[in-house]
Amino acid sequence: MDADTFDANIIKDSDRVIFQRKDWSKDGIVGHGKSLVISKLKTKTDDIVGLAYGTLVEWNKHAGKFERVEEGELEDDDFTADVEDGETGGDNRNLVDNSTAQSLTTGEITAMKAQGVKGKEIIDSLVQNSLTFETRQEYAKEKYIQKKKDKHVFRFRILRPTLRLVCEVYGCGKPQRINYLRLDTLAIMLSNSNIHAGSNVMVVDGVQGLLLAAAMERMGGRGKIVHVHPGPQPIIPAYEVFGFPEEWTRSIYHLSIDNLEVISPTVEILQNGVEPLEISEPPVKRRKLNDAQQESARFIKNHLMDSLMIASKHHPKTILLFLLPFLGLSRNFVVHSSFREPLVETFQAVRSSGRAVRVCLNETWLRLYQVLPSRTHPENNMSGSGGYLLSGTTVEKDSSFSDGASNETARNFD
Incomplete structure (x- = not known):
């Protein structure tokens, strides 16, 4: 050594x-x-x-x-x-x-x-x-x-600190802080989203920064992460536990969903054939962005995302339909929710929009066992569910489909 x-x-x-x-x-x-x-x-x-x-x-x-x-x-x-x-x-x-x-x-x-x-x-x-x-x-x-x-x-x-240990820290006490996101569910999200070193990843993290930390640990500081958060400042205590190097941290662009809403209808995004999201409501008043937000905006204007992961307490339908145009073609997205009904509605909206294929809705399941002599049996206390996952792959929009996202804006995110 x-x-x-x-x-x-x-x-x-x-x-x-x-x-x-x-x-x-x-x-x-x-x-x-x-x-x-x-x-x-x-x-x-x-x-x-x-x-x-x-x-x-x-x-x-x-x-x-x-x-x-x-x-x-x-x-x-x-x-x-x-x-x-x-x-x-x-x-x-x-x-x-x-x-x-x-x-x-x-x-x-x-x-x-x-x-x-x-x-x-x-x-x-x-x-x-x-x-x-x-x-x-x-x-x-x-x-x-x-x-x-x-x-x-x-x-x-x-x-x-590792991803498994931090999941245990936040999951054993008050799992509602991370929307009951379990380690096995998080592993499936990383796999289905195809996150790897050198990719551009968009993350909507409503689980104390756990999703952001998982993406960073998987990428090892190589690539770019766009962290979309609901409030004016990101709340990521789980991410801070890892103590990632400063050069890794510089690869993250933090941007509020409100500022992203300003960018979306006014910026010509490289869609490779995918039309920008249309907004039927009056244009949003332009907000003044600080230096960090302007840098994040410039990156989003000039780059399409390779992956999208969403884990938030807000309704996933509005968020996903709003962010899909920022993804390139043949790119993967994964959405987590602790309830099935919101994802069923999102599943139907994504299918009807014609923007994605291989759209799947799954429930994760895990059983822990005690293994002792003459006493091998399932654990008496364990989580009932790790939540539900919606995943899919983006494609060029088929004109024969109706746009299920036409009336969805990020204002409903608040």
């Missing part, structure tokens, strides 16, 4: 990282003087700087800092009170769920933490002082120990 590669694997001051704990993840900025609230703990991150990505750390509340944990030191089978291999039969019918089974009091546990006793030793003490532990079923013993680990052992793995 050369020096540059080794240096890239080291966490630096002000780096964005992912803290992963079991099935829970959180992103944050680490560095000198920076603190984070993780699992209801206010932690200082000074000791994270200088560690390698993938390092296992434990929060020492008594010392007020993260301590590095050697691999295997705190794994599930390293607790002295862990479950031994054996019969898994029996039941817990004689167990009584009350506080009398644990002889170790809350005050004693608090005192142990104040003295700096590690979580492993606290769990060993809890097991040894439990009057019912030995009578529990083997599965119940594992669940008991795991429950105590979650409560008393604050162990995290520090990871570099």
Whole structure:
């Protein structure tokens, strides 16, 4: 490993990282003087700087800092009170769920933490002082120990942000922030849109910047991305988690849908035979664009897009029909929605417009399994749906079709 590669694997001051704990993840900025609230703990991150990505750390509340944990030191089978291999039969019918089974009091546990006793030793003490532990079923013993680990052992793995991890961060807590967009659905969107290095991609991102980050990660900074957003400023916290290099960021053109509406009816777009979108309503009053917006407008005037991805809380029909003229011929588009009905309406409008072929409407489906000895079954809790996808390929408009987009404007986007 050369020096540059080794240096890239080291966490630096002000780096964005992912803290992963079991099935829970959180992103944050680490560095000198920076603190984070993780699992209801206010932690200082000074000791994270200088560690390698993938390092296992434990929060020492008594010392007020993260301590590095050697691999295997705190794994599930390293607790002295862990479950031994054996019969898994029996039941817990004689167990009584009350506080009398644990002889170790809350005050004693608090005192142990104040003295700096590690979580492993606290769990060993809890097991040894439990009057019912030995009578529990083997599965119940594992669940008991795991429950105590979650409560008393604050162990995290520090990871570099990736698309999968950021999807977990935004999907495990409040998935409505990203319109219930799941990782498998996002992977299908990237595949169907045919995004690759060197292409020009248009993205309508209403999922906290996750779609924009996915396109950037796939392209590796080679190519151009036009990010169309509804408000005056883009809201892309998920994109910012990745910390892409500055030269990659310069390949993105941010443009509000309002400004794009100004460009569309007044600019001669290279359509390769596809007529510009006609607008039957009065012309929109020209807005003054700042330097960045003017640069984005110039790029859109002179280039057709190779791909279009849409994931927004707004109705997809208006957005897609408005943006289709910006795509070149034989180019792919993909639209995500957490509901089927809006995409059915969009499907019918696109088919009747004569601007696309191979128009498909699909639902993504994923089932997670727990795989353990004698306990392999689907997960008890999982997402019911990752949403629906509408995809297709643009073609030269057939004059025999009626223009389903003639009365659609971007004003309905608001």
